[in-house]
Amino acid sequence: MKRLKDLKDNGDKAFVAYIMAGDGGLDKLRGQVEYLQTTGVTAIEIGIPFSDPVADGPVIEEAGNRALAEGVTLDKVLLEMESWDFNLKIPLIVMTYLNPVIRYGAERFAESCKEAGVSAVIIPDLPFEHQQLVEPYLKKTGITLIQLVTLTTTENRLEDILAAAEGFVYAVTVTGITGVRDEMTQEVQEFMKTVRSKSPVPVYAGFGISKTEHIEMLRDDVDGFIVGSAIVKAFHDNKIEDIEPLIHAVTQRNPV
Amino acid sequence: MTKVKICGLQEEVHVRAASAADAAGFVFAPSRRRVTVEQAAHLADELPGSVEKIGVFVNAELDEVLAAVREVPLTMVQLHGDETDEFIRSIPVKVIQAFSVRDIEDVKKLEKSIADYVLVDAPGIDFRGGSGRTFDWSLLEKSSIDPARLIVAGGLDSANVGQAIGSLAPYMVDVSSGVETKGKKDADKIKSFIKTVKGDSMQQATGTENVTGFFGRFGGQFVPETLMKAVKELEAAYAEAKEDADFQADYHKYLKEYVGREQPLTYAARLTEAWGGPKVYLKREDLNHTGAHKINNAIGQALLAIRMGKRKIVAETGAGQHGVATATICALLDLECVIFMGEEDIRRQQLNVFRMKLLGAKVESVTKGSATLKDAVNEALRYWVTNVEDTHYLIGSALGPHPFPTMVRDFQSVIGRETREQILDKEGRLPDVILACVGGGSNAIGMFHPFVGDESVRLIGVEAAGEGVDTARHAATLTKGTEGVLHGAYMKLLQDENGQVQEAHSISAGLDYPGVGPEHVHLEDIGRVEYKAVTDEEALASVIKLSRLEGIIPALESAHAVAEAEKAAAAMGPEEILIICVSGRGDKDMATYAEKLEGLA
Ligand SMILES: Cc1ncc(COP(=O)(O)O)c(C=O)c1O
Numbered sequence: 001m002k003r004l005k006d007l008k009d010n011g012d013k014a015f016v017a018y019i020m021a022g023d024g025g026l027d028k029l030r031g032q033v034e035y036l037q038t039t040g041v042t043a044i045e046i047g048i049p050f051s052d053p054v055a056d057g058p059v060i061e062e063a064g065n066r067a068l069a070e071g072v073t074l075d076k077v078l079l080e081m082e083s084w085d086f087n088l089k090i091p092l093i094v095m096t097y098l099n100p101v102i103r104y105g106a107e108r109f110a111e112s113c114k115e116a117g118v119s120a121v122i123i124p125d126l127p128f129e130h131q132q133l134v135e136p137y138l139k140k141t142g143i144t145l146i147q148l149v150t151l152t153t154t155e156n157r158l159e160d161i162l163a164a165a166e167g168f169v170y171a172v173t174v175t176g177i178t179g180v181r182d183e184m185t186q187e188v189q190e191f192m193k194t195v196r197s198k199s200p201v202p203v204y205a206g207f208g209i210s211k212t213e214h215i216e217m218l219r220d221d222v223d224g225f226i227v228g229s230a231i232v233k234a235f236h237d238n239k240i241e242d243i244e245p246l247i248h249a250v251t252q253r254n255p256v
Numbered sequence: 257m258t259k260v261k262i263c264g265l266q267e268e269v270h271v272r273a274a275s276a277a278d279a280a281g282f283v284f285a286p287s288r289r290r291v292t293v294e295q296a297a298h299l300a301d302e303l304p305g306s307v308e309k310i311g312v313f314v315n316a317e318l319d320e321v322l323a324a325v326r327e328v329p330l331t332m333v334q335l336h337g338d339e340t341d342e343f344i345r346s347i348p349v350k351v352i353q354a355f356s357v358r359d360i361e362d363v364k365k366l367e368k369s370i371a372d373y374v375l376v377d378a379p380g381i382d383f384r385g386g387s388g389r390t391f392d393w394s395l396l397e398k399s400s401i402d403p404a405r406l407i408v409a410g411g412l413d414s415a416n417v418g419q420a421i422g423s424l425a426p427y428m429v430d431v432s433s434g435v436e437t438k439g440k441k442d443a444d445k446i447k448s449f450i451k452t453v454k455g456d457s458m459q460q461a462t463g464t465e466n467v468t469g470f471f472g473r474f475g476g477q478f479v480p481e482t483l484m485k486a487v488k489e490l491e492a493a494y495a496e497a498k499e500d501a502d503f504q505a506d507y508h509k510y511l512k513e514y515v516g517r518e519q520p521l522t523y524a525a526r527l528t529e530a531w532g533g534p535k536v537y538l539k540r541e542d543l544n545h546t547g548a549h550k551i552n553n554a555i556g557q558a559l560l561a562i563r564m565g566k567r568k569i570v571a572e573t574g575a576g577q578h579g580v581a582t583a584t585i586c587a588l589l590d591l592e593c594v595i596f597m598g599e600e601d602i603r604r605q606q607l608n609v610f611r612m613k614l615l616g617a618k619v620e621s622v623t624k625g626s627a628t629l630k631d632a633v634n635e636a637l638r639y640w641v642t643n644v645e646d647t648h649y650l651i652g653s654a655l656g657p658h659p660f661p662t663m664v665r666d667f668q669s670v671i672g673r674e675t676r677e678q679i680l681d682k683e684g685r686l687p688d689v690i691l692a693c694v695g696g697g698s699n700a701i702g703m704f705h706p707f708v709g710d711e712s713v714r715l716i717g718v719e720a721a722g723e724g725v726d727t728a729r730h731a732a733t734l735t736k737g738t739e740g741v742l743h744g745a746y747m748k749l750l751q752d753e754n755g756q757v758q759e760a761h762s763i764s765a766g767l768d769y770p771g772v773g774p775e776h777v778h779l780e781d782i783g784r785v786e787y788k789a790v791t792d793e794e795a796l797a798s799v800i801k802l803s804r805l806e807g808i809i810p811a812l813e814s815a816h817a818v819a820e821a822e823k824a825a826a827a828m829g830p831e832e833i834l835i836i837c838v839s840g841r842g843d844k845d846m847a848t849y850a851e852k853l854e855g856l857a
Contacts, residue, residue, distance in 0.1 A: 073754040103755030105306020176642035
């Protein structure tokens with residue numbers, strides 16, 4: 001995860017790609033990761049399907065349902081990742097809801113993540129005050145628990161969360177769920193500025209980022225972007241090449 | 257922290273009690289606690305992935321051990337015989353080698369073990385090694401064995417385990433006979449042993465001993481960050497309103513003038529006679545305006561929303577009773593109202609859908625998942641996340657993130673408070689048994705709460721067994737569920753071994769939910785409330801009984817409580833008193849009754 005800081009120090013922007021593990025079959029995952037690596041993304045977030053993904057919009061929920069129908073589980077995804085022998089140069093981040101982790105056992109989850117080569121974990125329904133349930137085990141195995149902040153995060157809370165942040169901060173760009181969106185408001189820009197001015201680690205904007213206009217609007221106020229639904233949809237439609245301009249808009253047009 | 261192994265498990269109830277332990281042992285060696293590989297595989301299914309599944313063998317063939325590892329599957333193997341080092345090396349999972357310790361020679365032997373862990377026990381009489389007697393712990397204190405490899409067994413129980421941990425600081429303690437009563441495992445003893453060793457681990461982990469929002473280790477606020485502000489604001493606003501006499505007066509005024517409280521506690525003379533047991537009383541929530549207890553809560557929350565400056569309401573509904581109650585109160589108080597309802601429930605409860613629309617609410621059909629209550633809650637939560645700044649989520653049961661379970665309980669406690677006064681008035685004493693049906697658990701917790709401190713009153717919650725708790729089609733979360741997080745709370749869930757939430761099934765839309773409120777899980781955990789399950793068929797039979805004997809057509813949900821009451825009554829005498837909470841009336845279920853009870857003579 002140190003790479004992320006180096007990137008920021010160089011003034012480069014990060015692109016984190018989210019994919020749903022097992023959408024189209026778990027045997028697809030490896031190829032998807034290898035492909036994304038060639039496009040120059042900074043890190044890859046691997047989503048674990050869950051029966052009740054309340055933070056997600058229809059695109060990711062449906063991808064999750066397809067993966068569940070294929071029999072994909074947390075255990076299988078981690079085992080698949082553990083088996084990879086290709087040259088992986090970028091960090092892998094697991095994004096999962098809390099219940100599968102509890103069922104699996106938080107300590108065992110941390111150990112299996114380590115064996116699978118996972119660098120960081122995002123759990124959207126594990127709020128800051130309950131992180132003791134999982135965080136100590138991740139810490140023991142050297143894995144980062146990524147903190148989320150949102151437009152509704154109050155000031156005091158923002159400070160507490162940022163003080164605990166490691167790796168990067170996930171700044172949610174919408175008051176709502178994940179999904180492809182048209183507009184980004186002025187308010188978001190202000191929010192990113194505030195978070196960035198206070199954060200000890202890079203700040204990445206996510207939820208709803210799906211167009212180059214979004215990136216242009218927020219580029220100067222964040223250290224990177226997280227793109228989910230647009231990528232999940234492109235993989236599902238077999239049109240993943242269409243996403244490359246979005247990736248390049250982030251990673252290649254660096255300010256001089 | 258020292259880990260706990262519960263050994264010699266043979267029955268599902270005990271396995272479930274052991275699910276908060278770190279390891280479960282299945283004995284494959286000749287013993288009265290012996291199980292087959294098939295039985296062990298079945299029992300292991302009940303355990304979360306975090307619990308080690310350990311097979312116990314004495315001089316078995318390697319093939320037999322390997323087959324059990326594969327088929328149960330076992331995550332560790334425990335050997336009590338004369339197995340060689342080569343044998344130990346051939347086992348693909350971690351190995352525990354057991355030693356009976358009589359003297360220092362035995363200690364020397366165990367120090368040489370190549371196994372991952374060594375288990376020390378007193379010399380055996382049951383099968384080799386499992387005597388149930390303690391050995392001389394001081395023998396080990398001088399040993400060079402690494403405590404991180406040490407498992408202590410032999411006569412441990414809740415009373416002496418603290419001492420064993422204090423003097424040896426082992427990796428794990430192993431208990432079997434110490435959690436038995438008359439030679440059989442005892443679920444309460446298993447739970448209390450685990451608590452003795454681990455304390456309330458969930459509380460420790462979350463540091464919430466002094467923080468509200470947890471019932472024992474259940475509850476909490478497991479919601480996305482976007483909702484945290486709203487949840488905290490609600491927590492503060494409710495804490496304030498609860499103490500505000502004007503707010504309480506307002507709420508009670510609506511209960512009296514609009515809902516029509518207080519509701520009678522009706523003596524059911526013919527039911528009493530027919531059952532031939534205790535005196536039966538019915539708490540008449542069916543007489544509330546809109547036909548069920550749901551409105552008690554809807555009024556309280558709507559008033560709170562207005563107090564917080566929110567004039568938009570979103571709610572989920574299963575049977576439609578909560579949706580109707582919410583739509584009603586929104587009409588009365590001029591609030592905007594969106595109700596999410598599963599497509600399947602819309603089909604089952606058409607009358608209520610029409611009522612909501614007539615009252616001016618927008619009814620959104622949810623087609624995802626099982627298209628029932630769970631999915632409606634998901635959609636309502638998504639809607640709330642998106643509109644959180646001006647919208648209150650008016651949750652319909654004692655579920656969700658804190659403060660909802662507490663707040664809904666408080667608003668429904670009017671049921672139990674009235675009942676308490678009424679029975680004291682009529683009989684001059686407290687009842688012996690009270691029953692209420694449990695979906696998310698709001699009518700039950702409202703009825704039970706004022707009686708929880710009265711030890712003499714037996715409280716029974718009744719869940720839906722659907723087509724039977726041993727089929728895949730039921731909604732008996734407390735009877736069959738396991739611990740997990742859904743819709744904002746750590747509670748019990750119907751879920752598979754990978755933590756995917758399963759669909760619930762009940763003929764009654766209001767009980768068709770795969771979770772149950774955190775306070776109920778706690779009350780079950782500490783043994784204060786018993787939870788039973790009643791099938792679709794039994795509930796339907798009780799609909800007829802109550803209709804014909806008392807002239808009261810109950811809601812399908814309430815009929816579950818009636819069915820269980822009949823069973824409880826069979827063991828009670830005429831000097832005893834039994835109360836049933838009739839949570840709602842059957843109008844909404846008339847289409848189902850017409851279909852299922854067709855040809856009724
Ligand atoms: C009449 C009636 N009783 C009981 C319930 C179950 O809910 P709870 O367990 O919250 O009381 C419902 C739910 O819709 C209901 O309509």
